[in-house]
Amino acid sequence: MDQYVELQSRVNLLEYHQKLLLKMLASPNLEFYRLVIENGISEQKVEAFDQLCENLNKKMEEQKAEGFINFHPLFSEFLYLLPEKLDTKKVVQACIKQHLHEALFREFNKYL
Structure with missing residues (x-):
């Protein structure tokens, strides 16, 4: 049964x-x-990951409205929750190129 579950998850990954x-x-x-x-x-x-970015983007917008100009704590939170297989610098640059949560990642790019 375990082999079937593992095989199904691998097939799902390949399909995705x-x-x-x-x-x-x-x-x-x-x-x-x-x-x-x-x-x-x-x-x-x-x-x-997308949900994390949406939450961080929302927090950043709220903080901007409150007058914050330093978002390093959000970047630290991002680093802590980023899947370990992913390289931070590559993720930030790739998201900017792909226009994913662009404002957030342009801000994070300052901390690399």
Whole structure:
């Protein structure tokens, strides 16, 4: 039974990566998707990453409204919650190129 569950999760991962590859064929500048595939990141982890970025982006906007100009604590939170397989610098640059949460990652780029 364990082998079946493991096999099913591997098939799901391959199907997810195949979807990303098809998107990359249409638009080769999808650098974040390339990192996801290269590092074998699952769809669930990518969804969790996206949720993390949405939360951090919201916090950043709230802090900007309050007059904050330093967002290093948000960057530290990002580092702590980033999947360990992913390189921070590559993720930040890839997200900027792919226009994912661009304002957030442009800010994080200052801390690299």
